[in-house]
Amino acid sequence: MKIVCNKSELQKSVNMAAKAVALKSPTYILEGMRIKAENDIITIYGSDGVLSIRSTLKADVLEAGDIVLPARLFCELLAKFEECELTMQIEEGDVILECGHSRTTLRYMDSAQYPDFPSFDMQDGFAIFSTQLVSMIDQTVFATSASEEKPILTGILLEIEKEKLSMVALDGYRLAIRKESIQSELNGMEIVVPAKSMREVARIIPDDETTVRLYVQDRIVGFVCGDLQIVTRVLQGDYVRYKSILPAEYLTRLVVNRQSLLGSLERASVLARQSKANLINLSIEGSVMTITSDAEVGRAREEVEISLTGKTLHISFNARYLLDVLKEIYDEQIVMDFNTSISPCVIHPMNSESYFYLVLPVKTNTVN
Numbered sequence: 356m357k358i359v360c361n362k363s364e365l366q367k368s369v370n371m372a373a374k375a376v377a378l379k380s381p382t383y384i385l386e387g388m389r390i391k392a393e394n395d396i397i398t399i400y401g402s403d404g405v406l407s408i409r410s411t412l413k414a415d416v417l418e419a420g421d422i423v424l425p426a427r428l429f430c431e432l433l434a435k436f437e438e439c440e441l442t443m444q445i446e447e448g449d450v451i452l453e454c455g456h457s458r459t460t461l462r463y464m465d466s467a468q469y470p471d472f473p474s475f476d477m478q479d480g481f482a483i484f485s486t487q488l489v490s491m492i493d494q495t496v497f498a499t500s501a502s503e504e505k506p507i508l509t510g511i512l513l514e515i516e517k518e519k520l521s522m523v524a525l526d527g528y529r530l531a532i533r534k535e536s537i538q539s540e541l542n543g544m545e546i547v548v549p550a551k552s553m554r555e556v557a558r559i560i561p562d563d564e565t566t567v568r569l570y571v572q573d574r575i576v577g578f579v580c581g582d583l584q585i586v587t588r589v590l591q592g593d594y595v596r597y598k599s600i601l602p603a604e605y606l607t608r609l610v611v612n613r614q615s616l617l618g619s620l621e622r623a624s625v626l627a628r629q630s631k632a633n634l635i636n637l638s639i640e641g642s643v644m645t646i647t648s649d650a651e652v653g654r655a656r657e658e659v660e661i662s663l664t665g666k667t668l669h670i671s672f673n674a675r676y677l678l679d680v681l682k683e684i685y686d687e688q689i690v691m692d693f694n695t696s697i698s699p700c701v702i703h704p705m706n707s708e709s710y711f712y713l714v715l716p717v718k719t720n721t722v723n
Contacts, residue, residue, distance in 0.1 A: 356420020357444035358392045360412065362454055365397070365441060366433040368410040371583060372401035374555045375408040376426040388426040389469045390443075393419040401426065402470050406552045408559070409472050409584045420445060423464040432459055473586040475577045480570040481539035483520065485560045485580060488567050491522045491533045492557040494683045494710055499550040500526035507592040510547040515571065517542045523597060524550070529676050530597060530713040541571055547594055548576055552587035559585065601713065602701060605692035607665040609639060610705060613689045616644075617681040619657035623648040624674035626655045634717055635674045639693070640667040648674070670696045671717045677702075680712045 369388065377385045380403065389400035397414045401407070422445070436454040444451050445463075452459045492511070500508035505527075512523040520537045523530070560567055560580045570577040578585040620635065627635050629650035638645040639661070646657040670693065681689075686704035693700050702712040 356392055356422060356450075357418040357442070358397060358414050358416050358420075359440060359442050360397060360414035362433065362436055362439055362441040364412050365414075366430075368397070368399045368412045369430060369433060371410045371559050372399040372408045373426050373430050374559055375401035375403055375406040375585075377403040378427075380404075384423060384464055384468050385470075386426060387423040387464055387469070388429065389421070389423050389466050391421045391466070392416045400469065400472055402472070404470065405549060405588050406555060407470075407472055407586045408555075409586075411582045418444070421466045422450065423466050423469050424450065424461055428461065432461075472584075473575050473577075475570050475572055475575055475586065477568075477570055477577075477579070479540055480568045480577075480579075481515070481520070481537050481541065482566050482568050483535065483537055484563075485565040485567045486562050487535050488578075489557045489560065489562045490685075491520070491535060492553045494533045495522045495524040495531040496550050496553050496557070497679045497683065498524040498526055498529050498531040498712075502526075507547055507590055507594055510549045510590045511553050512594045513544075513546050513548060513571070513576070515539055515541045515544040515546075523594075525595060525597060528673070528715050529680075530600070530711075531680070532711040534709050544571055545594065546571055546576060547590040547592070548587060549590060552585075556585055559583065600699075601711075602692070602694065602699060605665065605694055605701070607639060607663070607668045607693040609644065609664070609691050610662040610688055611644065611659060611691065613681055613684055613687060615659050616689070617678070619646050619659050620674060620678055620681065623655040623657050624678060626650045626653055627674045632717060633674050634671055634719070635677070636669070636671045636719075638669050639663065668693050668696060670700070671719045672700070672714060673717060676714045680714070684710065 372388050376388055380386050391398045395416050397412050399410045439455040441454040450461045450463045495511055514521040517539055521534045523532050556578055568579045575586055575588055623635050623646045627633050627648035629652055636647045644659045644661045648655045688705040690705050691702050697718055699713045699715050703710055
């Protein structure tokens with residue numbers, strides 16, 4: 356192998372593929388990334404056995420080659436090299452990296468032991484703008500379960516219809532649903548994608564109007580964005596039939612400024628975090644919602660202006676479950692719907708039906 360390329364372009368491709376590389380693996384080669392050079396194209400592969408990423412860039416390939424380098428070291432070296440033209444070649448069983456006044460030698464591994472990049476049929480799929488996809492992931496992934504007790508809940512459910520894509524996440528305490536319009540031939544398909552994989556997709560693809568194509572098959576889903584391909588295995592099992600738990604009506608509805616509520620909750624949660632329950636209390640009456648939190652070290656009280664329809668209510672929540680969603684809603688005004696102090700609260704933007712968040716309250720002795 357002998358290649359010459361722009362260091363920054365190589366570093367960009369390597370950093371993307373590195374998102375899939377295992378930090379520690381019983382299979383040592385999965386801690387490396389595969390680099391294949393031929394026909395003036397460098398292809399970078401990263402994989403942890405579940406998530407696989409492939410990125411390509413143009414280069415002068417003077418001699419073709421196919422090797423595996425330790426991912427962490429390779430990324431660190433590229434970050435430290437100055438901005439210049441980089442030469443990579445094999446000499447006497449080692450890889451020589453030359454960039455500016457730097458010359459570094461690395462041991463490489465045989466690429467024959469590296470897992471093949473998953474293949475998928477690129478005939479059937481659908482397109483979505485990357486900014487929409489990133490938004491859908493950001494507004495749901497935080498509600499996935501961190502516990503492996505029910506593995507299926509550690510992923511995001513994708514419901515694909517001809518004209519609608521829905522993403523659903525729940526952890527037993529809260530539920531997030533995000534919808535977008537699409538045009539697809541994949542009607543009535545459901546898959547569950549690991550939350551870790553979806554987080555990496557949101558981090559890697561650009562948050563703009565770039566088109567991303569999704570290809571869904573029985574055990575894998577592929578995301579294609581320009582020269583970047585991301586493929587992940589899906590989780591096996593039946594997802595929770597969540598639609599039966601969605602409230603059909605409300606007794607109390609309030610409209611509130613999202614930023615005002617977020618600020619008040621953040622201040623109240625400073626003390627709430629001092630207790631195991633991370634508890635905040637909401638008292639909804641008239642044109643004001645009063646937020647309180649109590650701890651051994653002190654007490655916090657906040658007031659937020661609201662527009663109220665229906666009954667007054669006193670209800671308590673884990674502060675984090677409210678803060679998480681408020682940080683991911685972009686609208687200025689939000690709606691909060693309630694029934695009783697022991698039934699779920701529903702939160703959604705005032706002028707949009709594309710997002711829905713349900714959260715269970717905490718039962719206390721002080722609420723009605």
